[in-house]
Amino acid sequence: MQISESNMSGKTTIKGNPSQYVKLNVGGCLHYTTIGTLTKQDTMLRAMFSGRMEVLSDSDGWILIDRCGKHFGTILNFLRDGSVSLPDSTKEIAELLAEAKYYCIAELAESCNKALTKKERAEPICKVPLITSQKEEEDLISSTTKPAIKLLINRHNNKYSYTTASDDNLLKNIELFDKLSLWYSNRVLFLKDVISTSEICCWVFYGHGKKVSEVCCTSIVYATDKKHTKVECPEARIYEETLNILLYESRNAPNQDLMQATSTRGAVTMSSYTSDEEEERTARS
Template sequence: MSGEQKTVIKGNPSQYVKLNIGGSLHYTTIGTLTKHDTMLRAMFSGRMEVLTDSEGWILIDRCGKHFGAVLNFLRDGCVSLPDTCRETAELLAEAKYYCISELVQACEQALMKKEREAEPICRVPLITSPKEELLLISSTSKPVVKLLINRHNNKYSYTSTSDDNLLKNIELFDKLSLRFSGRVLFIKDVIGSSEICCWGFYGHGKKVAEVC
């Protein structure tokens, strides 16, 4: 672009410089940029040429979303990491680009911790009492699907396919709960009934259908 030129920056640590990181503007000192042994130290200690525009902004072709966090880490040696894995991974990519090894390590450790502590994508409550069932169904605004399974019920005689049919119902319930867990509350009931396997469907706290 017109007005852009390469130059070497080397000045007093207290000297301020203007940075344009992918359109995100920052104003900081050479002392901050050269405080740690990183690529930024090489850029602002005269070892590398930098690109500037006609207004004196130093241009770095990176996403500037996390550059504020990068600067805070350079200033303080620590920084609050993002809450989400996605943003932590984005910050990790910037830390790797600027060769900030301590920040790379902090991001990688945070991602490993988040992976170990990751919330399950689906939770299916297991009913332990009629009171608990009533509380679960009445306290949610979601529609409810309940699967009752009672393998030890002796009301009916088992056929050669009874266990197979029971397992198919359980498998279907598991697939549905994984797919629709965000919109539907799925619960399992094993506390006993006159049925071996029964599906219950609830809306607004009331049973609307049952299939046994």
């Protein structure tokens, strides 16, 4: 291997037999490979190790490349084989793409771009599990480190006829749930229950694996001849409970004074009902 070096600057030009090895220090990650691998494809590395470009070296003979070395092993494998398995995560593919562009490895950069495009099409913005059993709900809530919000929605629980605005309010609750799940999916586990028969529309909020509060959106109202089911969408209270549940993101229980200050009700309680309504709810459950 032919090496010419300027002692003042530490710059070196390298040209040698393809079977000869060189030592590379890429951002603190050490690699040992052949000149043949580095010059196998028409890239910036070929220019660096065929004598066309100067490279930096230290006193121990390591060639210094001022880049993050996290993906340099993948770069070398691609140069050796012409193909390589890409990382699973979007973040790491994007990192590898940046390195491929820096070293002017067009084929690898194209593969990364295609993989990112495919992931953008396939990956949902958020995922909302659909509850199919009580045990599944318990397992999901107990296994997550996030606070959780569950919407129980059951339009078919129609023992009594619905009031005029009830259908619209059911849709409003669903739309609000979808909106919140898009906003907070990275911070909160959202669950949807469409099989339970205990309620028609109810929000349940969990922190540290335990139920913290709920907002029941249904009640029984009385007409002259019969009872009706009324569904409401108390947006302000749902927003309030959502903000309160974010206090459970930390491992420590939230400060009760802070909970008191952020609550317009002074305490987390269910909506009140008349005794007749309470009897009706008990009978239905």
